[in-house]
Amino acid sequence: MTKEKGAFRTIGELSKELSIKPHILRYWEDQFAMLTPLKRAGSRRHYRPDDVAMVKTINRLLNEEGYTIKGARKFLAARRRRPEMVEDAPQPASAILPLFANTHEDNGLMLAELKSIRDQLTDALSAA
Incomplete structure (x- = not known):
């Protein structure tokens, strides 16, 4: 039923x-x-x-x-x-959140931000 x-x-x-x-x-x-x-x-x-x-x-x-x-x-x-x-x-x-958009421009921005964070962490570790 x-x-x-x-x-x-x-x-x-x-x-x-x-x-x-x-x-x-x-x-x-x-x-x-x-x-x-x-x-x-x-x-x-x-x-x-x-x-x-x-x-x-x-x-x-x-x-x-x-x-x-x-x-x-x-x-x-x-x-x-x-x-x-x-x-x-x-x-x-991926259809709802722009975070998951697979555009080349978005990927480039995220990559640049991640590299910036990596550099900041490297600098912080070197200073410690």
């Missing part, structure tokens, strides 16, 4: 739907403050449609795009501050 799109999901249902073990979902609740399913009697979790979308986004960031948990938190926080980035269909970070 398939639930409607807007129906609440239990942790077991969401786990099966997304092939994510329940203990991983509980861990993500600890790591991502914005993931807050309803807890009913006996601490039973019920994921609202917004929670399901958040879990799907977290899963995509961690398991498909290779983000760390810290990086995924930063990405989601930036997305919350910039609502124009919120869309129904998830997009890869």
Whole structure:
């Protein structure tokens, strides 16, 4: 039996739907403050449609795009501050964040900045 799109999901249902073990979902609740399913009697979790979308986004960031948990938190926080980035269909970070743009000019600027930082660190180590 398939639930409607807007129906609440239990942790077991969401786990099966997304092939994510329940203990991983509980861990993500600890790591991502914005993931807050309803807890009913006996601490039973019920994921609202917004929670399901958040879990799907977290899963995509961690398991498909290779983000760390810290990086995924930063990405989601930036997305919350910039609502124009919120869309129904998830997009890869390279399509959303200008930091990941692969233009030659951007790469040259980043390389110059990194070299400057390297030189400053070398100078600081030499002085120490």
